[in-house]
Amino acid sequence: MKNTISFRVADFLKNYPPFNELTIDELQDLSTQISIIYKEKDAKIFSENDPQHPHFYIIHKGAISLRKKPKNNIVDICDEGDIFGLRPLIANENYKMDAVAHEESILYAIPIDIFKPYAKNNREVGNFLIESFASNTRNPYSKSHRGTLYGESGGTEPFNPSAELLDLQPVKYTKNIISCSPNTQAKQVAATMTLKNVGAILVVENKLPIGIITDKDLRNKIVSGKLPITAPAHQIMTTPVITYPKKLTITQAQMAMIKSSISHLCITKDGTPNSKAIGILSKHDVMVAVGNNPTVLIKAIKRAKRTKEIKQIRKGITMLLTGYLEQNIPMTLISKIISELNDTCIKQVIKISLSKIETPPPVNFTWLSLGSQGRSEQLLQTDQDNALIFEDVADSKLDETRNYFLKLASQVTKRLNVIGYEFCPAEMMASNPSWCLSLSEWKTNVNNWITNPGPDEVLLSSIFFDFNITYGKPELASNLSDYIFETVKNYPNFFLHLASGALQNPSPTSFFRQFLVEQDGAHKDFFDVKRRALMPLTDAARVLILSHSIKYINNTTERFEKLAELEPNNVEIFMAGSYAYKALLKFRTRQGLAHNDSGRYISLDKLSKEEKIKLKRTFKTIKEMQDLIYIRFNVSNLLR
Amino acid sequence: MIDFFKKKESNLPDFWKNYEATFSKNAIENIEDITFVVLDTETTGLDYYTDRMLCIGALKLHKNVIKIDSTFEIFIKQEHYNRETAQIHGILKNGKTERITELEAIKLFLVYLENSIIIAHHAHFDITIFNKALHRNNLPKLKNKVLDTSTLYKKTLIKSNLLNRKEHYSLDELTDKFNISKKDRHTALGDAYITAIAFLKILNKLKEKKKLTVQQLLRLG
Numbered sequence: 001m002k003n004t005i006s007f008r009v010a011d012f013l014k015n016y017p018p019f020n021e022l023t024i025d026e027l028q029d030l031s032t033q034i035s036i037i038y039k040e041k042d043a044k045i046f047s048e049n050d051p052q053h054p055h056f057y058i059i060h061k062g063a064i065s066l067r068k069k070p071k072n073n074i075v076d077i078c079d080e081g082d083i084f085g086l087r088p089l090i091a092n093e094n095y096k097m098d099a100v101a102h103e104e105s106i107l108y109a110i111p112i113d114i115f116k117p118y119a120k121n122n123r124e125v126g127n128f129l130i131e132s133f134a135s136n137t138r139n140p141y142s143k144s145h146r147g148t149l150y151g152e153s154g155g156t157e158p159f160n161p162s163a164e165l166l167d168l169q170p171v172k173y174t175k176n177i178i179s180c181s182p183n184t185q186a187k188q189v190a191a192t193m194t195l196k197n198v199g200a201i202l203v204v205e206n207k208l209p210i211g212i213i214t215d216k217d218l219r220n221k222i223v224s225g226k227l228p229i230t231a232p233a234h235q236i237m238t239t240p241v242i243t244y245p246k247k248l249t250i251t252q253a254q255m256a257m258i259k260s261s262i263s264h265l266c267i268t269k270d271g272t273p274n275s276k277a278i279g280i281l282s283k284h285d286v287m288v289a290v291g292n293n294p295t296v297l298i299k300a301i302k303r304a305k306r307t308k309e310i311k312q313i314r315k316g317i318t319m320l321l322t323g324y325l326e327q328n329i330p331m332t333l334i335s336k337i338i339s340e341l342n343d344t345c346i347k348q349v350i351k352i353s354l355s356k357i358e359t360p361p362p363v364n365f366t367w368l369s370l371g372s373q374g375r376s377e378q379l380l381q382t383d384q385d386n387a388l389i390f391e392d393v394a395d396s397k398l399d400e401t402r403n404y405f406l407k408l409a410s411q412v413t414k415r416l417n418v419i420g421y422e423f424c425p426a427e428m429m430a431s432n433p434s435w436c437l438s439l440s441e442w443k444t445n446v447n448n449w450i451t452n453p454g455p456d457e458v459l460l461s462s463i464f465f466d467f468n469i470t471y472g473k474p475e476l477a478s479n480l481s482d483y484i485f486e487t488v489k490n491y492p493n494f495f496l497h498l499a500s501g502a503l504q505n506p507s508p509t510s511f512f513r514q515f516l517v518e519q520d521g522a523h524k525d526f527f528d529v530k531r532r533a534l535m536p537l538t539d540a541a542r543v544l545i546l547s548h549s550i551k552y553i554n555n556t557t558e559r560f561e562k563l564a565e566l567e568p569n570n571v572e573i574f575m576a577g578s579y580a581y582k583a584l585l586k587f588r589t590r591q592g593l594a595h596n597d598s599g600r601y602i603s604l605d606k607l608s609k610e611e612k613i614k615l616k617r618t619f620k621t622i623k624e625m626q627d628l629i630y631i632r633f634n635v636s637n638l639l640r
Numbered sequence: 641m642i643d644f645f646k647k648k649e650s651n652l653p654d655f656w657k658n659y660e661a662t663f664s665k666n667a668i669e670n671i672e673d674i675t676f677v678v679l680d681t682e683t684t685g686l687d688y689y690t691d692r693m694l695c696i697g698a699l700k701l702h703k704n705v706i707k708i709d710s711t712f713e714i715f716i717k718q719e720h721y722n723r724e725t726a727q728i729h730g731i732l733k734n735g736k737t738e739r740i741t742e743l744e745a746i747k748l749f750l751v752y753l754e755n756s757i758i759i760a761h762h763a764h765f766d767i768t769i770f771n772k773a774l775h776r777n778n779l780p781k782l783k784n785k786v787l788d789t790s791t792l793y794k795k796t797l798i799k800s801n802l803l804n805r806k807e808h809y810s811l812d813e814l815t816d817k818f819n820i821s822k823k824d825r826h827t828a829l830g831d832a833y834i835t836a837i838a839f840l841k842i843l844n845k846l847k848e849k850k851k852l853t854v855q856q857l858l859r860l861g
Contacts, residue, residue: 003713004697004829005706011823036706038840040847104844106837109705410816417819425798434804522848 006031016081018128035109039101046095055109056086062105067098171250173267173281179204182234186222200264203237209266209277211237245271253286301344307415317341331582339376350471353411362401363391367471374467375554380592384421388430389476392438405436450487453497466554499633502539508532508619526601529588537581540625556581580618655747662754676701677756680831681766682729684722688768692718694731697828712752713829715739743777761811761835763788787861789839795860796845814838
């Protein structure tokens, strides 16, 4: 029975191979037989050696990881539109891998019996099946860029075992060709390249590639003065173009570029210059494919035009992080680099969102990242906390202005959610009208929080000491933060409340020095490393550094280091605080990477004895730090 | 008086008796084993007395799976018509889609529904308007247990003074929170699908807090 949902499914399938080869009618018929399956994160779809299911799967939303026993290595991560679990059905064998929901996912299950006749009657679909039979994992046309890990030490058990198969992997090229005609003037060529943010433009005549112009050509031929700025493209271009067919592997591409010492290859339909150009492959594309390094990633993020592209790049960031941790690179450096990358992602998301709104912002604004991202300590993607300040406007314009920014913010937060940042459960987000305010509104709020400090107010104001300006006019934020510091000076009592807030978090160990674990809920018997260990240190560092009136140091470890400098007699404890924080952060990040979550809850029985001792050592520092705050701010006055 | 009721009882048509008979089965304890029917109706308006159902869309949810060939979508012939709401649901008074009478629709839906637990967004509305239709056709009210995704969603929110909780959350708000595509919004089956996905996500969040039995779930929603 065709109905609204089957149409919806057909509408999705038509975008992905091999379904794109079927007619809409065929797809709609097929869709009536499909089941929609919801899988929560970490749910199994099938396990190694399970007998075949009567259907194969295509991912509608989310991601599925294919894992291989005995070490549970991730062999592949399939994304939206990818097919998995097809090969065993054709080869008539049991499943060779585990399939587990890497994120919360929605799958379409397609019955193989219903699908097979289509494969028989349609050559393209049949070929697809044969190719997926040949490839071990999944969709043979899938173009995920898998590559070598950053400095995988000695090639031990790779996180990404397909790395050694680089020679076999098809390379991902840019399908969106930027081209010009042979008569386009150099000036125009340069303008187009700038607009499209590319380093090379293809010169085409009758759809055939006849030459290519790169930045280098412009430099050598125009800027050097050899040719006038009005020179036509055919005089500047490098010709002939080096062309290749689309089934080019990464290794082939690298070799081709080295051999001809060029930075761009043209992909044509049959691989010769006499057929239609279908794509361009740049050195940059190859670099993205083979190695994840921060510069390449930043460049890739800045070029992204769609949220989905950023989501892909984020995988590279995760791989980079894994590599860094494996190499034991100092935590301070790791968090700097990763935070910078995260920050670039958010910036690009805001840029994309701005470009999707018809009108430019009515006044200046600042996008603030709060919480761990604000302190440059966010290594894994956790909740998004953000706020927006806009310039003061006349009262009559206030609603209109706020509505504009709320609209912008709701687009941004939604996109951030798509790339992996959960919505803040307390709605501490710029899309919430209470977090999207004009500068004077913010000042009024902050003033209230500081002068009437209750527990909520302390929490709220503490947020504004840990922010990072992600986008927009920094003056607005610094104006607000100056105001906060001025106000705080007149209310010394505020520090007392902040200090007592810093002592609120539950202690990590019991009287008998046992770990205190969660009492109920889904995380029962897990250790909450964020609330019990990281937050007490963050809070401590904040109140201590503020009491010294130090601004603009937001990072917890840097705050401790500064404190050590300011109070030579307390060097030991502050350096210990800095060290403990780094150790805990690393611990949490490792946990998060291993379980693809925020790493906040740790299962104690999975820890080695050595790890437990390491953890406990940091607890001693936490305890000492809390004692210091207790005495220094005379918190006993408030508590009793 | 008592006699009168008895008489009425025995006069109930067979399809109703068959529907009732499905409730004699034992209650299921495990959420995994339950079949939910996710329901949405498109109506001529929001007034229980004058407005009528134009379309019933429903799907079955069992072990987190929705089978497309066991979804339910019917259009109903009605005398009453309202131009304004037609702009929302797009169902014309004499459109091309095949329509059946209200009684026919009730029969088909009861066979489909059986003793499943009903899930709907602002369920009270859909259930009441369906019960009014039953009443017009001299039938008793629905006997199914009902869950409301609007109420359930509120149970997933954290308890924090910083959060402004609302009395009601619309289906649109839920699609935003859970990033569900708004495609086919305001068609009965499309909304039923969105409600089903939202329900699964809510259930996932609730389970994160605590292990749930069917009884506990019914108490929440």
